[in-house]
Amino acid sequence: MKIHAISQVLPQASYQRCHECDTLFSLPAVKSSQSAYCPRCDAKVHHGRDWSLTRLAAMAIAMLLLMPVAFSEPLLRIYLLGTKIDANVFQGIWQMTRQGDPITGAMVLFCAVGAPTTLVAALVYLYFGNILGMNLRPVLLMLDKLKEWVMLDIYLVGIGVASIKVKEYAFMQPGVGLVAFVALVVLSLLTMIHLNVEQLWERFYPQRPARAFNAQLRVCLGCHFTGVPDARGRCPRCHVPLRHRRRQSLQKSWAALIASLMFLLPANLLPISVIYVNGARQEDTILSGIISLASSNIAVAAVVFIASILVPFTKVIVLITLLLSIHFKCERGLRTRILLLRFITWIGRWSMLDLFVIALTMSLVNRDQLLAFTMGPAAFYFGAAVILTILAVEWLDSRLLWDAHESGNARFTD
Ligand SMILES: [Zn+2]
Ligand SMILES: [Zn+2]
Structure with missing residues (x-):
């Protein structure tokens, strides 16, 4: 099933940035079998395929x-x-x-x-x-x-x-x-x-998704997590420097x-x-x-x-x-x-x-x-x-x- 991210905030929705066009959008809770696409550039932001x-x-x-x-x-x-x-x-x-x-x-x-x-x-x-x-x-x-x-x-x-x-x-x-x-x-x-x-990142290194709007939010190109850089300017999940x-x-x-x-x-x-x-x-x-x-x-x-x-x-x-x-x-x-x-x-x-x-x-x-x-x-x-x-x-x-x-x-x- 194809879900398009929307701009209104729903309960359980999280803020994410698109790794291809950097749009900040709110993604409703998605099941692991569902795919989600960026509202601006249509890039896949959540893959619906998942093997254990x-x-x-x-x-x-x-x-x-x-x-x-x-x-x-x-x-x-x-x-x-x-x-x-x-x-x-x-x-x-x-x-x-x-x-x-x-x-x-x-x-x-x-x-x-x-x-x-x-x-x-x-x-x-x-x-x-x-x-x-x-x-x-x-x-x-x-x-x-x-x-x-x-x-x-x-x-x-x-x-x-x-x-x-x-x-x-x-x-x-x-x-x-x-x-x-x-x-x-x-x-x-x-x-x-x-x-x-x-999904593997999510399973091994679970992180709390951004529930509130924050202009500081950045998307990591290494693991595609959207978050605020840690004290050393790194992605909190994969520890790769999080750059603009x-x-x-x-x-x-x-x-x-x-x-x-x-x-x-x-x-x-x-x-x-x-x-x-x-x-x-x-x-x-x-x-x-x-x-x-x-x-x-x-x-x-x-x-x-x-x-x-x-x-x-x-x-x-x-x-x-x-x-x-x-x-x-x-x-x-x-x-x-x-x-x-x-x-x-x-x-x-x-x-x-x-x-x-x-x-x-x-x-x-x-x-x-x-x-x-x-x-x-x-x-x-x-x-x-x-x-x-x-x-x-x-x-x-x-x-x-x-x-x-x-x-x-x-x-x-x-
Ligand atoms: Zn996009
Ligand atoms: Zn990362």
């Missing part, structure tokens, strides 16, 4: 058991020039490190293995830490940030794209590890949908954005993949790779085009527009800009798709002199650009958009 810690821990244990099989058993198996070749997650990363460069390998390792493992470890820690009375704050603070880096779902799409690419060269079969990997993706998606970090606005948000966002722009150029101009066929070297940039893929499968080529070209460039253009609109205190199209920001936050991680495809293809198509696939220098620049754009969005304090809008309005009416 026991259930989350059970999911974590199931994922933990699946992981060794999903990561180290063959996902795809091909018969190339009379030889059987398997590819799994670790092999792809290892090939990338050995033939390409270790930093690009580390990027894939982090998104496909590191972040999911950390998610599982964090849930197990919360379960036992809660029983043993340990400090859970750092883990809860990390959980919220970790969600967008768990890219198992994107890796699964990557397996699909790689299998269609490789079909051109050889006969292919799904491997044993694929079943475990699909199960792992389903469990991780379910866990992330039902993992409600705010995120510090140096614009500077950090600009820095990441400009760096990602500089990486995007070599990422698109240099070859991203190199294929050796009978000793002859054939290089492909992102675009030429998509064009040659389009001749065999137009749908897959479209997916790769959206993930590798459309999304990164759209993100950069939208971010430049948003940052400039804050600097120039733009008043028009605020609603569109908020929707654009939410859209690029949601879609940004899908750009990593191409790196996953390259890692898998590298470990599959590998017959030394006769037929081999390896990555070009653009892969590193591409991965770095994608990670930097995700950080640029993460560091942008969306409340600044509303501030710029309000100051613009004030100037208009003066």
Whole structure:
């Protein structure tokens, strides 16, 4: 059921600030199964999904058991020039490190293995830490940030794209590890949908909500609690400094954005993949790779085009527009800009798709002199650009958009 926060004060209502637009509103008592939305910007301020810690821990244990099989058993198996070749997650990363460069390998390792493992470890820690009375704050603070880096779902799409690419060269079969990997993706998606970090905060560190109006009230971006800073200027619940606005948000966002722009150029101009066929070297940039893929499968080529070209460039253009609109205190199209920001936050991680495809293809198509696939220098620049754009969005304090809008309005009416 959808509840909109209202401005009249009801019994049991509490004052809250929206973490996206900073509006102070009064939120009526909401059941744990109900969602509530900000009256001004429609951001979700209360999630209606809630799984008990026991259930989350059970999911974590199931994922933990699946992981060794999903990561180290063959996902795809091909018969190339009379030889059987398997590819799994670790092999792809290892090939990338050995033939390409270790930093690009580390990027894939982090998104496909590191972040999911950390998610599982964090849930197990919360379960036992809660029983043993340990400090859970750092883990809860990390959980919220970790969600967008768990890219198992994107890796699964990557397996699909790689299998269609490789079909051109050889006969292919799904491997044993694929079943475990699909199960792992389903469990991780379910866990992330039902993992409600705010409810966990509420359960472990209950705080009295603000019942009376107070202009000093601030919302914490770490745990989304609305309260008055404690004596040391920190959030009473998670102990993160409670600031009016995120510090140096614009500077950090600009820095990441400009760096990602500089990486995007070599990422698109240099070859991203190199294929050796009978000793002859054939290089492909992102675009030429998509064009040659389009001749065999137009749908897959479209997916790769959206993930590798459309999304990164759209993100950069939208971010430049948003940052400039804050600097120039733009008043028009605020609603569109908020929707654009939410859209690029949601879609940004899908750009990593191409790196996953390259890692898998590298470990599959590998017959030394006769037929081999390896990555070009653009892969590193591409991965770095994608990670930097995700950080640029993460560091942008969306409340600044509303501030710029309000100051613009004030100037208009003066
Ligand atoms: Zn809002
Ligand atoms: Zn907090």
